Amino acid sequence: MSQARARKPDKPGRILIIDDQEENIHLLEKILVNAGYEEVASTTNAVAANDLQRQFKPDLVLLDVHMNGKDGFQVLEEIVSQGDGSEQIPVLMITADDSANVKRRALALGAKDFLSKPFDSAEVLLRIRNLLETHFLYRKLRRQNTELERKVSERTTELEQSQLEVLDRLAAAVEFRDDDTGNHTKRVAQVSVMLGEAIGLESATLELIGRAAPLHDIGKVGIPDNILLKAGPLTGEEFEIMKTHTVIGARMLSKGRSELVRFSQRVARSHHEWWDGSGYPDRVSGLSIPLEARIVAAADFLDALTHDRPYRPAWGIEETLAEVKRRSGSHFDPTVASALLGIDWKASSVLIA
Numbered sequence: 001m002s003q004a005r006a007r008k009p010d011k012p013g014r015i016l017i018i019d020d021q022e023e024n025i026h027l028l029e030k031i032l033v034n035a036g037y038e039e040v041a042s043t044t045n046a047v048a049a050n051d052l053q054r055q056f057k058p059d060l061v062l063l064d065v066h067m068n069g070k071d072g073f074q075v076l077e078e079i080v081s082q083g084d085g086s087e088q089i090p091v092l093m094i095t096a097d098d099s100a101n102v103k104r105r106a107l108a109l110g111a112k113d114f115l116s117k118p119f120d121s122a123e124v125l126l127r128i129r130n131l132l133e134t135h136f137l138y139r140k141l142r143r144q145n146t147e148l149e150r151k152v153s154e155r156t157t158e159l160e161q162s163q164l165e166v167l168d169r170l171a172a173a174v175e176f177r178d179d180d181t182g183n184h185t186k187r188v189a190q191v192s193v194m195l196g197e198a199i200g201l202e203s204a205t206l207e208l209i210g211r212a213a214p215l216h217d218i219g220k221v222g223i224p225d226n227i228l229l230k231a232g233p234l235t236g237e238e239f240e241i242m243k244t245h246t247v248i249g250a251r252m253l254s255k256g257r258s259e260l261v262r263f264s265q266r267v268a269r270s271h272h273e274w275w276d277g278s279g280y281p282d283r284v285s286g287l288s289i290p291l292e293a294r295i296v297a298a299a300d301f302l303d304a305l306t307h308d309r310p311y312r313p314a315w316g317i318e319e320t321l322a323e324v325k326r327r328s329g330s331h332f333d334p335t336v337a338s339a340l341l342g343i344d345w346k347a348s349s350v351l352i353a
Contacts, residue, residue, distance in 0.1 A: 011035065011036040011037050011038075012059075012132070012136065013037060013039065013059045013060060013128075013132040013136075014039040014040075014041075014056060014057065014058045014059045014060075015032060015037055015039065015040050015041075015058060015059070015060050015061075015062065015128070016040075016041050016042065016043075016052065016053060016056055016058035016060070016061045016062070017029070017040065017041070017042035017043075017061075017062045018042070018043055018046060018049045018061065018062065018063045018064060018067075018072075018075060019042070019044065019062070019063075019064040019067070019094060020044045020045075020046060020064065020067040020068050020069075021044070021064070022044060024064070024094070024117070024119075025042045025044065027119060028042075028062060028119065028124065029042065031119070031121050031124050031125065032128075035125050037128075041056045041058070045069075046067045046068070046069050046070040046071070046072075046074075046075055047069055047070055049070075049075050049078075050075070050078050050079070050082070053079060053082070053089075054082070058089060059089070059090075059132060059135055059136070060089070060090050060091075060092065060128060060131055060132055060135065061079060061089055061090070061091045061092065062092050062094055062115065062128075063075055063076060063079075063091050063092070063093055063094060063111075064093075064094045064095070065093055065094065065095040065097060065102060065106065066095070066096075066097065072093060072094075072095075072106075073105060073106070073109060076091055076093070076106065076109045076110060076111060077109055077110075079091060079110075080109060080110040088110065089135075090112040090113075090131045090132075090134070090135050091110065091111050091112060092111070092112060092113050092114070092115055092127060092128065092131060093106045093111045093113070093114045093115065094114075094115045094117065095114060095115070095116065095117065096116065096117040096118075098114075098116060112131055113127050113130075113131060115127060160257075160258045160260070160261075163258075163261070164211070164258075164260065164261070167215055167218065167252075167253070167261075167264070168214060168215070170218060170221065171185055171214050171215050171217070171218045172185065172214075173221075174217060174218060174220045174221045175217070184303055184304075184307070185213070185214035185215075185216075185217070186214065187299075187303045187350060187351060188213050188214065188216065188296065188299045188300050188303050189209075189210050189211075189213040189214050189299075190210075190350045191298075191299035191302060191303060191350055191351075192209045192210065192213040192292075192295050192296050192299040193206050193209055193210045193213075194343060194348075194350065195295045195298060195299060195336060195339050195340055195343075196209050196295055198339035198340075198342060198343065199295075199335055199336065199339050205292075208259065208260055208263045208292070209263075209292055209295060209296070211260055211263075211264070212260060212263045212264040212267045212292060212296075213267065213296050213299065215249070215253065215264045215267065215268055216249070216267050216268055216271045216296050216300060217245060217249065217268075217300075218249045218252055218253070218268055219244070219245035219246055219247065219248030219249025219250070219251075219252065219268060220245045220248075220249075221248070221252075222244070222245065222248040223241065223242060223244070223245050223248075224241070227241055227242055228242070229310055230310065230311065231310045231311055232311055233311060234311075243272070243280045243281060244281075246268060246269050246270070246271070246272055246280065246281050247269065247281050249265075249268030249269065250265050250266075250268045250269035252268075253265035253268055263292060266290040266292060266293055267290070267292050267293050267296050269281065269282075269293070270282070270284070270289050270290055270293035270297075271293045271296045271297045271300060272297065273285075273289045273293060273294075273297070274330065274331045274332075275289070275294070275329060275330060275331060275332055275333050275334070276329070276330045276331070278330075279331075289333075291333075294332070294333040294336050295336055297331075297332065297336075298324065298332050298333070298336045298337060298340050299340075301324065301331075301332075302320060302324065302340065302351070303351065305319075305320040305323065306320050306351050307351075317345050317346065317351070321340075321341055321345070324337055324340055324341060325337065325341055328341075
């Protein structure tokens with residue numbers, strides 16, 4: 001095996017020659033070195049070719065078709081199989097057999113071009129130059145595409161984060177209208193995550209629930225103050241207006257591109273649906289209600305009852321849990337209700353204002 005020169009080559013490109021005839025290798029090396037290609041390695045041992053390829057990491061392989069021990073087709077298959085799927089090493093087949101069957105088979109296996117024996121120096125250099133130029137151009141384009149994808153991803157993430165920040169602040173502003181502390185949305189998020197953990201949801205889904213839950217009542221921005229802040233019971237007409245906050249919230253979050261915004265839209269629209277189908281706005285039931293909305297519905301109910309509202313004082317935790325149990329299977333998903341009832345709320349600080 002001839003080793004690659006250490007100094008910087010006149011022409012870029014690491015070239016590996018695999019041929020069981022020493023005279024062919026010597027001739028090709030002479031042509032290449034005279035033309036300025038100095039990072040050249042070679043072997044007459046087809047069996048050892050793949051190990052040499054992995055060590056040398058060539059940009060181009062010159063491969064003889066007919067060799068002893070292992071023919072060029074077998075070596076070609078091994079070279080192609082080692083590719084990472086994104087960048088394939090170009091292989092230039094060397095052959096004195098110019099039959100159509102040989103060329104078709106080599107091309108089918110992944111060869112890029114052919115060199116005929118006996119060698120013509122000008123043809124050798126022209127074919128090598130064309131393959132290397134194409135290879136390096138493809139590599140450059142891949143790097144540019146990777147960098148462009150990275151920048152687009154970063155920009156997309158920045159835009160999504162800024163959008164979510166605006167939504168979070170809007171949700172907080174809405175919450176301050178009927179909750180002086182503004183902590184209701186935070187507590188609902190915490191309880192929702194606890195419920196998700198209790199029913200065995202994976203961490204990625206738990207994160208989505210924690211981020212989406214604070215946006216469940218974002219549609220209240222469209223509800224008049226005289227209804228939202230009313231100290232007494234709502235009239236039938238007022239309650240119908242109050243119910244529209246689900247549709248308003250879903251509309252505000254519609255057409256979102258990120259999974260989180262779409263997740264939040266489902267929560268905003270469906271967190272007042274009931275397991276038995278008597279909720280609103282769509283009167284869907286059971287498993288037709290998105291799981292994240294079923295979880296937030298229970299968390300919202302628990303927090304709302306255990307804290308003062310303009311129209312009623314807070315309930316005690318035991319009384320609230322009893323009501324959740326009573327509504328299991330009608331208002332609430334039985335699995336979610338069971339998870340909620342299984343948590344030791346007396347020992348938890350989540351419901352503290």
